[in-house]
Amino acid sequence: MSATVSTPVFDGPIELLLQLVNGHQVDIYDISLTGLVDAFVAEVASWESIDLAALSEFLVIAAVLIELKSRRLLPGPDDVESDEELVGWEERDLLLARLLECQAYAAAADSFTLLMERAARSVPRTAGLDDGFVGNAPDLLEGVTPAHVAAAYLRATAAQPVPSVDLYHVTVDAVTVSEAVNELEIRLPLEGRATFRALTRHLSTRIEIIVRFLALLELCKQGRVSLDQGQTFGELQVEWVATTSEPVLVGAEYDEYEG
Numbered sequence: 001m002s003a004t005v006s007t008p009v010f011d012g013p014i015e016l017l018l019q020l021v022n023g024h025q026v027d028i029y030d031i032s033l034t035g036l037v038d039a040f041v042a043e044v045a046s047w048e049s050i051d052l053a054a055l056s057e058f059l060v061i062a063a064v065l066i067e068l069k070s071r072r073l074l075p076g077p078d079d080v081e082s083d084e085e086l087v088g089w090e091e092r093d094l095l096l097a098r099l100l101e102c103q104a105y106a107a108a109a110d111s112f113t114l115l116m117e118r119a120a121r122s123v124p125r126t127a128g129l130d131d132g133f134v135g136n137a138p139d140l141l142e143g144v145t146p147a148h149v150a151a152a153y154l155r156a157t158a159a160q161p162v163p164s165v166d167l168y169h170v171t172v173d174a175v176t177v178s179e180a181v182n183e184l185e186i187r188l189p190l191e192g193r194a195t196f197r198a199l200t201r202h203l204s205t206r207i208e209i210i211v212r213f214l215a216l217l218e219l220c221k222q223g224r225v226s227l228d229q230g231q232t233f234g235e236l237q238v239e240w241v242a243t244t245s246e247p248v249l250v251g252a253e254y255d256e257y258e259g
Helices: 014-022 033-045 052-073 087-120 146-157 177-191 206-221
Strands: 004-006 011-013 193-195 225-229 236-240
Touching: 011 014, 014 052, 033 052, 177 193, 177 206, 177 236, 206 225
Parallel strands: none
Antiparallel strands: 004 011, 193 236, 225 236
């Protein structure tokens, strides 16, 4: 709960009032500190229970306002900005926060010390099982016969199969983009315009189709073919637009494509 005050020039939390005074948005001369205190006392009288945090906040901020106004009213050798007047209070808050942190660490250290003292009074058990429990230990060799031991020995000394790596999923045939480019350079000028499906109809593996597509991209980059797709997932139309028969230089990254 935040302390609230009501004055002719301000109505709201007293912390906000201090910020407005510090930001020169409210003149300290327009604030009647006596009326401010009387209004807060009347509000406290209406509380069902006393909020010590709100009371402490009001007392601290009211003290700051009294000091600010008294310095403004009393003559002094130099004019002091309100921001400079609050520097001491900020340093005090910082020291107070550090003090609270030190107290928290000290309390934690006391708790650990108490736990260590309690643990020092404990003595671990170093003896084995009591005599009454020795005979109840399970027999780990119960049911094990010499035949079982011999069979285990034979399994352990038997020749183990040589491990092998199954490479059925690896494509061993290398398909180069350069070869696909050369093939398309010969075929496309004769056909002029064709679909990608027609250009790859004779291929049987996926890797060959992928290489043909990369070859078309290379030709398109060189400006020898144009690619057109009328609609999403529609037929890819390929048209030969080159006017010369100079060989296409394929990048090193396409020299050999392995799937």
